[in-house]
Structure formats: C-alpha cells, structure tokens
Amino acid sequence: MSLDQQPTPASSPAEPAVPRARHAVNAPQPPHAPQLAPSEHLAPPVPYEVESAVFIADPAADAEKRRLDIGGEWKGVSKKYLAVEMVGTGIMAVILIAAASVPLFFGLWFGWLTLAAVVILSAILLIIAPRRVRSIRYQLRDDDLLFRKGIMFTRIVAVPYGRMQLIDTKRGPLDRALGLAQLNFVTAAAATGVSIPGIPEKDVEELRDVLVSLAETRRAGL
Amino acid sequence: MSIPDQPGADQPMAEQPPLQQPAAAQPGAAGLTPAPVSADSDDGWKRLHPASPLLKGGIAFLAIIGILIANMRDMLIELVFDTGDGDGDFITFLLESEMLGWGLAILAALLMVGILGFYLSWRMHRYRITDESVEVRSGIIFRTHRQARLDRIQAVAVTRPFLARIFGAGKLEVAVAGQDAKVALSYLRVAELDTLRAHILRLASASRHGGRDAVAGIGQQVAPANGIAPGAPGFLPHAENAPSAIVQQRVNDFFGPELDPDLAPPESVVKISPLRIILSLLISNTTILFFLAAIAMILLAIFGEPQWLFGAIPMVIGVIGFFWSKLQKSLRFSIAGTPDGVRIGFGLLSTENDTLPAGRIHAIEVHQPLLWRPLGWWTVRINRAGYGTSADGKQPATTMLPVGTIDEVEKVLELLLPEGTGSEVNALTTQLLTKRDVPGFVATPKRAWFLHPFTWRRHGFAETNGAVLFRAGVVWRRVQIIPFARLQSIRVTQGPLARAFSVSNFSIQTILGLITPTVEAVDTATAERAFDRWSAKAIAAADDEDARAAESARSQSAGMGRADAVAAVGYGSAGSAEAAAAMLSRPMI
Numbered sequence: 001m002s003l004d005q006q007p008t009p010a011s012s013p014a015e016p017a018v019p020r021a022r023h024a025v026n027a028p029q030p031p032h033a034p035q036l037a038p039s040e041h042l043a044p045p046v047p048y049e050v051e052s053a054v055f056i057a058d059p060a061a062d063a064e065k066r067r068l069d070i071g072g073e074w075k076g077v078s079k080k081y082l083a084v085e086m087v088g089t090g091i092m093a094v095i096l097i098a099a100a101s102v103p104l105f106f107g108l109w110f111g112w113l114t115l116a117a118v119v120i121l122s123a124i125l126l127i128i129a130p131r132r133v134r135s136i137r138y139q140l141r142d143d144d145l146l147f148r149k150g151i152m153f154t155r156i157v158a159v160p161y162g163r164m165q166l167i168d169t170k171r172g173p174l175d176r177a178l179g180l181a182q183l184n185f186v187t188a189a190a191a192t193g194v195s196i197p198g199i200p201e202k203d204v205e206e207l208r209d210v211l212v213s214l215a216e217t218r219r220a221g222l
Numbered sequence: 223m224s225i226p227d228q229p230g231a232d233q234p235m236a237e238q239p240p241l242q243q244p245a246a247a248q249p250g251a252a253g254l255t256p257a258p259v260s261a262d263s264d265d266g267w268k269r270l271h272p273a274s275p276l277l278k279g280g281i282a283f284l285a286i287i288g289i290l291i292a293n294m295r296d297m298l299i300e301l302v303f304d305t306g307d308g309d310g311d312f313i314t315f316l317l318e319s320e321m322l323g324w325g326l327a328i329l330a331a332l333l334m335v336g337i338l339g340f341y342l343s344w345r346m347h348r349y350r351i352t353d354e355s356v357e358v359r360s361g362i363i364f365r366t367h368r369q370a371r372l373d374r375i376q377a378v379a380v381t382r383p384f385l386a387r388i389f390g391a392g393k394l395e396v397a398v399a400g401q402d403a404k405v406a407l408s409y410l411r412v413a414e415l416d417t418l419r420a421h422i423l424r425l426a427s428a429s430r431h432g433g434r435d436a437v438a439g440i441g442q443q444v445a446p447a448n449g450i451a452p453g454a455p456g457f458l459p460h461a462e463n464a465p466s467a468i469v470q471q472r473v474n475d476f477f478g479p480e481l482d483p484d485l486a487p488p489e490s491v492v493k494i495s496p497l498r499i500i501l502s503l504l505i506s507n508t509t510i511l512f513f514l515a516a517i518a519m520i521l522l523a524i525f526g527e528p529q530w531l532f533g534a535i536p537m538v539i540g541v542i543g544f545f546w547s548k549l550q551k552s553l554r555f556s557i558a559g560t561p562d563g564v565r566i567g568f569g570l571l572s573t574e575n576d577t578l579p580a581g582r583i584h585a586i587e588v589h590q591p592l593l594w595r596p597l598g599w600w601t602v603r604i605n606r607a608g609y610g611t612s613a614d615g616k617q618p619a620t621t622m623l624p625v626g627t628i629d630e631v632e633k634v635l636e637l638l639l640p641e642g643t644g645s646e647v648n649a650l651t652t653q654l655l656t657k658r659d660v661p662g663f664v665a666t667p668k669r670a671w672f673l674h675p676f677t678w679r680r681h682g683f684a685e686t687n688g689a690v691l692f693r694a695g696v697v698w699r700r701v702q703i704i705p706f707a708r709l710q711s712i713r714v715t716q717g718p719l720a721r722a723f724s725v726s727n728f729s730i731q732t733i734l735g736l737i738t739p740t741v742e743a744v745d746t747a748t749a750e751r752a753f754d755r756w757s758a759k760a761i762a763a764a765d766d767e768d769a770r771a772a773e774s775a776r777s778q779s780a781g782m783g784r785a786d787a788v789a790a791v792g793y794g795s796a797g798s799a800e801a802a803a804a805m806l807s808r809p810m811i
Contacts (some may be wrong), residue, residue, distance in 0.1 A: 068716040068726045068746055070753060143761040152718055158757035159711040162764055188399065188607075189710035189731035191738075218761070 068154050070146065074137035080178045081198025082133045087174055089129055093122030138196050143218060145185070145211070147194045157194050162218035163187045167211050169204055170195075183208060267348040267359070271391045271409040274347065275340040277383070278408060284385075349407050356396045356405050356422060370405040372425045374398045376607040377618065379576040380415055387573070390472060394418055397618065399607035399733070423562035423577055486558035486565065492633050494625060498599075499552045502625035503545055505593040512541050552624040559637045566619055576619050581767065582606060583638050584732040585739055586622075586703040588631055588655060595699075600631045600655065604638065605735025620736060628655060640705065640767075643688025647703060650684055654693050654701050660684065663693070666743040670723040673743045683728070683741045683752070688763065690730070690756060692741040702739045704730050706756070706763035714753050716746065728752070 100118040104111035131151055139146040144160040170182040181204040184195040199207060271277070339362070347360040357369045376399050382392035392415045393408035410418065503509070515537060522530040555568040560577065567575035585605040594600070602623035609617060623634045635648045653660045658679055665682035666674055674681045677696045684691045690709075692702040709730050716726045720742075726749040729740040744752070 066721050066724045066746070068714060068721075068749065070714075070750055144757050146757075150715075154716045155713060156715075156753065157711055157713045158753065158760075160757070160761045160764070162761065163710045187710040187731070188733045190734055191729075191731045192711040194711070 068156065070148070070156050072139050072141065072146065074139050074146075074148070076134060077136050077138075077196065077198035078180055078200050079133075080200075081136075081180055082130055083178060084172075084174045084180065084198065085129050085133050086126065089122070089125050093118075093125065096122060133198070136197065140210075145194070147196060157192065159185055159187060159192060159194055160218065161211065161214040164211065164215040167208050167215070169208060171201075183211075185211075266350045266352065268350065269344065270347055270349065270407060271389070271411055272344060273389045273391060274409045275343045277386050277389060277391060351418065351421065353425065356407075358405050358407065368405050370396050370398050370403070372422065375422065375579065376582050377576055377578045378419050378422055379574065379618070380419060381574045382412075382569075382572060384571040387571075388472065390468075396422060397608050401611045403608070403611070419577065420562070423579065486560045490559035490633075490637060491556060492558070492623065492626065492630050492637075493556045494552070494623075494630075496553055499549065499555070499624060502594065502599060503548055503552075505591075505597075507591050507593075508541070508544060510593065512537075551619075551621070555624055557622055557634055557637060564622075564637045566622060568619070574619065578606065580640060581707070583705070584708040585705075585730075585735065585737045586635065586638055587700055587737045588635075588651060588703075589700040590655075590698070592697055594625070598627055599625050600628065601625055602631060602634050602638075603736060605732050605737045607733055609733070609735045611734075628652060631655070635703075639703070640688065640707075643686065643705075646686045647689045647691070650686055650691060651701055651703060654684065654691060655699070662686075664744065664748060667723075667725065667745045670725045670743045670745075673719070673723060673725065678743070681741070681743065683744065685752070685755070687759075692728075692739050694741065702737060704732060704739050706759045707767045708732060709756075709760050712753060712756050712760065714749055725749075730756075 096118045097115065100114045101111070103114060128151065135151050135154075136149050138148070143162075144158050146156065146158050148154065148156040164185055165188055166186045168184050168186070170184060171180070172182075175181055179201040180198050181201055182195055182197040183199055183204060185192065342362050343360075346362055346365070348358070350357045353372075355369045355371050357367065359365065359367045375396055377397045379395040379397065380392050381395065386392055386409055389409075390412050391409035392412055393406060394410055394415055395407075396405045397403065398405075407418070516534065519530050519534050519537075550570055550572070551568055553568065553570040554573070555566070557564065557566045559565075563577050563579035563582070565575060565577045567573065583604050583606060586602065587604070588600050588602050590600050600623070601621065603620045604622055606618060606620060609620065622638060623630060626634065632648055632652050635651060636644065639645075639647050650660070650662065654663060663682055663684045665680070666678040668678075671678045677694060680696055680699075681694050683693070688707075689703050689705045692704070694700055709732055711731045713729045713731065714726050715729070720726055723743070724746050725743040726746045727740065727742045728744055728749065729738070732739065
C-alpha cells in the first residue's frame with residue numbers, strides 16, 4: 001500500500017506533494033531574467049516551515065500496526081534460488097555438526113548437548129529457508145530500487161538509480177548450474193550493501209542494462 | 223627593505239632560473255595569465271619549487287645531518303682538547319686507519335648522487351593545468367602521470383609544513399573521490415599556490431558569482447598572496463630579489479593572518495580564540511578518561527605494586543601527543559565562506575587550509591561533550607569524500623568548528639549548508655540543540671520509552687525541504703544533518719524487540735566518514751511514510767541541484783563578457799570559459 005496516498009488531514013494543499021515528479025522542487029521558483037546575477041535567483045528566500053503535519057499520525061491506529069511494510073508491487077527471486085540457499089545452509093550445517101561432534105570424541109559430558117543444539121539449529125535454518133528466500137524481494141520504482149530481506153530482522157533499503165556507481169553480476173557454481181545470477185549494487189557509500197540473489201540468467205543481463213541506463217539518465221553522481 | 227623599482231633592480235633577476243619570475247608579480251586580473259612560457263615548459267607543463275625534493279625528504283635529510291653532527295661533535299672536541307679517550311667512533315676509526323681520504327671520497331660521491339637525484343627528480347616533476355584537468359608527471363625511472371578531472375574535484379587543500387614555510391613554499395592538493403585519489407603539487411611558491419587554487423576552484427566550484435566577479439575575485443586573491451596587503455610597505459613587485467626583502471616577506475608570511483582578509487567577507491568568518499581551544503581540550507572527554515586512568519594507576523600503585531606507576535609514562539606521552547596534535551590542528555582555526563566554497567584553515571607552525579566547493583558535504587554533525595554543557599559549547603564535523611582512503615593515512619580535515627557557541631554553530635552551518643534550503647535547516651538545528659520539544663520534531667513514541675528510557679523525548683528526527691535531521695542523546699547530545707541531495711541510500715529495519723513496540727529504526731548511508739546517521743525507535747507507520755517521502759526527496763533534491771547547476775552554467779556563460787572570457791582562458795585554450803561554466807556546480811564523482 002502506498003503511503004503517499006494516505007490522507008493526512010493536517011497537511012494543507014499548499015504543501016507540495018511528495019516530489020515524485022522530477023524537478024517538482026523547481027516548480028515554485030520564479031521565472032528569472034537571464035541577466036540576473038545567479039546568486040539572486042538561485043537562493044529564493046525559504047520561509048522557515050517544518051513539514052511536521054505529514055508525520056502526525058493517529059497513535060491508536062499506529063500502535064496496532066506491528067510489522068514494517070512498504071507498499072508497491074514487490075518482485076520475488078526465482079524459486080530455484082531455494083536450492084542454492086538449501087545447499088548453502090546444508091554445507092554450513094555439515095561443518096557445524098562436524099565441529100560440534102569433536103567433544104564427543106573426547107568423551108566430554110556436554111558433547112551430546114552441543115551436537116543436539118547444532119542439529120536443531122540446522123534443522124530450523126533448513127525449515128525456514130523457503131520462508132527466508134521468499135522474504136528477499138525487490139521493486140523497481142520510477143527513480144529508485146527498493147530491496148527487502150529478512151523475516152525476524154526486516155530490512156528495507158531504497159537506492160536511487162542516480163546514486164549507483166556500478167552494478168555487477170556474480171554467479172557461483174550452483175547459480176550457474178541452475179541458470180541464476182546475483183546482482184550487486186555499489187553506491188559511493190560502502191554500507192549500502194544491496195545484492196539481489198537468484199535472478200534468472202536471461203533476466204539478469206536485461207535488468208543490469210536497464211539499471212545502468214537508468215543510472216546514467218537519472219544523474220551520475222554522489 | 224624597499225628596493226626602488228627601476229631597471230637596475232631587475233638586473234639580478236635575469237640570472238635567476240625562469241621559474242623565479244613570480245607569477246603574481248602584477249596584482250589584478252593579469253595574475254591569471256601564466257608566466258611567460260619559459261625554456262623549461264612546453265605545452266603548459268611547469269616545474270615545481272626548486273627546493274621541492276629537499277622539502278619532501280626534509281625530515282629525513284635533517285635527521286641525517288643531525289646524526290652526522292652528533293657523531294662529529296665528540297671528534298671535534300677530541301681534536302681540539304686531545305682528551306685521549308676516543309675509541310669506537312667510526313670517524314675516529316677512519317682517522318686512525320688513515321682511510322680518511324676514502325671516507326671523504328665516498329661522502330662526496332654520495333653527495334653528488336644525492337644532488338643529482340634531487341635535480342633530476344625536480345626536472346622530471348612537472349604539472350599542467352588545462353581547462354579540463356590537473357596533471358602531474360613525476361619519476362626518474364618509474365614514471366607516473368596523474369590526471370584529475372576538474373569537474374570531479376571534491377576539495378582543494380593547501381598544506382604548508384613548517385619547513386616549507388621557511389622556504390616560502392607550500393603544497394597544493396586537488397582531491398577527487400576515490401582510493402588515494404589526490405593530485406599533489408608539492409611544492410609550489412606561495413604566490414603560485416593561491417593563483418592556482420583560485421583558478422582550479424573557479425573552474426570546479428559552484429561559484430555563485432558571475433563571470434566578471436569571479437575573475438575579479440581571483441585577481442584579488444593573487445595580490446596579497448604573501449600576506450602583505452597591496453598598499454603595505456613590504457609589497458613591491460620585485461621585492462623577492464633582495465635578501466632583506468625576502469626575510470621581510472617570510473616574516474610577514476609567518477605572522478600574517480592565516481586567512482587572507484580579502485578572501486572572504488568578514489561577517490562570514492568564524493575564528494576561535496586560543497584560550498578557548500586550550501580550555502575546551504582540557505575539559506574534553508579524553509581528559510576525563512585520562513584522569514580516571516591516572517587515579518586507577520595511583521590507587522594500584524598505593525595498594526598494589528609500585529611498578530604500576532611506570533605504566534603511566536607511555537600513557538602520559540600518548541596523551542601529550544594527542545593534545546599536541548589536537549592543539550596544532552585547532553589553533554588559529556578559521557572557517558569562512560569564499561566565492562569558491564567554504565574554506566577552513568588551521569595550524570600554528572604548519573598551516574593547512576582546505577576549500578570545499580558547494581555540495582561536497584555529505585553529512586554534518588553538531589555534538590556536545592558532557593563537560594562542555596555548562597559553557598554552552600559545541601563542535602561541528604562533517605562527512606566528506608576522501609575519508610579513510612588516503613594511502614599515507616592522513617585524513618582530510620573533517621572538523622568544521624573545534625569548539626564554538628551556539629551562535630558560532632549557526633554561522634558555521636550557514637556556510638556549510640547549501641543556499642536556498644540552508645537557512646531553514648539551520649533554524650531547525652538551532653532549535654533542536656537548545657530545546658527539548660520543537661515543532662516538527664518527531665520523537666520516539668511514548669509506548670517505546672523502554673527502548674530509550676532516558677532519551678526518548680530527545681531521540682527522533684525532523685524533516686525540512688533540504689535535509690533530514692536526526693537527534694539523539696541527553697548526556698552526549700548530537701544532531702545529525704543529512705542533505706537529501708547527498709544521501710546514497712535509506713535503510714529502515716525492524717527487529718523482534720522493535721516489532722514488539724511497533725517501532726522501526728532508520729539509517730541513512732552516506733560516503734564513508736565519522737558520522738553514521740541513524741535514528742532508532744521511530745513509530746512504524748511514521749517510518750513507512752518517512753521512508754517513502756525521503757526516498758522521493760533524495761531523487762528530487764539531486765535533480766533540482768542538477769537543474770540549478772545547468773542554469774548557473776548557462777547564465778554564467780551568457781553573462782561573461784569578452785574581456786572576462788579572455789582572462790579566463792589564460793590557462794587554457796580558447797573556449798574554456800564556456801567549458802568552465804558548464805563544469806560548474808556538479809559535485810560528481
């Protein structure tokens with residue numbers, strides 16, 4: 001559900017709508033004569049005005065809402081990616097179980113306990129793998145890319161196309177076998193860390209080209 | 223000291239290398255014209271200050287001389303007073319074994335090689351500034367050619383280490399964003415430094431001035447480059463040639479103001495008194511930690527082993543070193559708005575100044591250590607490109623105000639924030655810093671007080687047209703300002719605990735720096751709305767900035783008269799005025 005459309009009774013019509021349209025912020029600027037010194041028209045006096053009205057919500061209604069969610073049409077990753085995730089989790093589980101069974105060899109009393117804990121943990125991870133894969137979703141909006149991940153710890157990131165410095169594709173052995181690829185997005189901020197796994201190979205080239213061209217037309221820069 | 227300006231006085235100049243001709247000999251716009259193409263420059267390639275190799279290896283060179291002298295001292299004393307107990311000394315050994323001749327020969331050979339190396343390295347080190355880029359070529363055997371595009375410039379810094387100041391030289395660094403992405407011109411004459419900086423910035427910055435103003439501004443910056451005002455007695459076009467004049471110039475240079483008074487309007491300058499800087503350091507967090515550690519050590523020494531006191535020695539040395547570096551970086555601090563961007567300068571013995579064109583500031587944080595509260599002091603720092611990427615480990619200056627009152631913070635923010643939306647952000651910041659409840663400030667909802675039991679009323683965000691502001695802390699207070707046009711991505715997260723209280727956490731990613739903007743425990747529905755609004759504003763703000771830049775470029779090239787255009791192309795080829803105007807104001811990477 002898009003929150004832009006939510007009625008915000010306190011916000012007056014004078015308040016500019018969410019500047020979804022490009023150059024929306026430019027609109028209120030007065031037309032200027034070219035002979036004006038730039039400093040005169042580039043700095044229109046901005047009245048001190050905080051858009052607090054937008055964020056005053058009904059506390060009762062808000063309290064009911066528990067899960068973080070952003071509206072729009074989210075796209076999921078390929079179902080085949082579940083296999084990659086399962087294999088990855090399986091390998092990790094095997095390594096963990098092997099490590100946890102070391103105390104058993106030495107006949108330590110807690111050996112069975114650790115082993116049981118690790119086995120249960122691995123089982124849980126394998127069981128929720130489908131759910132985890134389903135939670136990886138993305139959305140290509142007009143001007144930015146949304147990415148979300150996580151069940152317990154939800155994370156939603158918005159990256160404007162114009163901020164993308166480079167986009168690369170990565171394919172591991174399992175990805176290749178299943179015809180999948182991973183798209184990594186790099187911005188000037190190291191912490192952005194958006195990578196979409198499990199995109200079908202045939203889509204990935206197209207998606208990457210679309211994103212690169214979007215990044216180019218939108219505004220290459222910081 | 224004053225040399226009559228007549229043909230006779232020009233005589234010694236002919237014998238000087240052509241580089242000696244001061245680029246800033248004539249004040250005014252003529253200073254933009256490059257020094258006449260001399261024998262050692264082709265295609266605009268120029269050489270650096272002749273003392274550059276010496277200055278670059280300066281400390282090592284001094285250390286070697288120091289060791290030599292220390293070794294010689296004993297021997298000299300012995301030669302004069304024949305005390306008879308000189309053994310184990312290398313030079314004594316040479317004397318005794320009658321190999322002094324060989325020693326001297328080797329020394330002379332080493333000196334020759336050194337001087338030749340210095341000379342060659344000076345000859346091979348050349349730079350060029352075209353209307354598109356700054357280029358440096360260097361190296362005798364392994365040659366490098368580095369080129370920085372002017373439209374990608376993030377900052378221009380002038381560093382003048384103590385030794386270089388004695389020689390009247392300084393280093394110019396043009397920084398672009400990226401791993402160790404700097405083009406350093408080390409070292410240049412002071413006069414050249416200022417001309418070049420002004421020229422580079424004129425091309426690269428979002429100078430809001432029209433063509434005529436900007437060029438006139440450069441002329442102004444050239445004239446008093448040596449810290450001598452044009453009318454002052456020390457200012458004579460060829461004064462550099464007489465020894466007394468050189469001394470006078472150096473002295474002026476040393477005691478002259480760090481910030482050239484003509485460079486920025488005085489009302490935009492913030493300076494801090496040394497007394498306040500020292501006091502602020504004395505009551506900083508480091509001092510508290512130091513005292514706690516000292517008390518712990520004394521207690522340990524009294525009730526435990528007295529050896530514990532020895533542990534204090536490295537600690538004291540460390541603390542003194544820390545204070546000295548802090549002091550050195552804060553003394554004579556000034557920040558000013560110049561036509562080319564915000565300029566900060568600091569340093570007592572070694573001075574440094576840095577000019578950041580508009581739009582190169584990615585986040586601002588205003589912060590107050592606990593003990594500064596009674597005095598009402600704050601400190602301001604920023605995120606800027608180049609942090610943590612320098613190969614030599616030197617960080618760019620990120621402190622925009624070491625210590626200042628709320629009024630000074632406001633003044634500094636006025637300089638740092640972009641035109642247009644800046645005053646709004648500034649007004650809000652001041653309110654957030656001084657008051658608990660501010661209209662427009664969205665605090666942690668009451669139901670989630672448990673997540674921030676002491677700070678929940680002060681913890682939250684506010685939004686304006688140009689930026690989003692995060693506030694946190696009761697004991698250590700801070701406000702973070704993130705301009706929409708600069709943010710890289712927005713992230714909203716929610717863990718199980720936050721979900722239980724129906725709140726979410728925000729973090730905004732900017733380029734790497736000391737500030738990591740985050741705000742926790744925002745009401746979830748509000749967070750969702752904010753997420754949508756901010757991601758839209760991030761795009762709109764950048765587009766808006768682009769549009770302004772294009773507009774500014776258009777009106778600049780249109781408003782530029784012919785004479786100005788000619789002056790502006792002094793460094794490059796024809797048509798650079800338009801190219802320069804087109805390059806303005808895009809803080810691209």
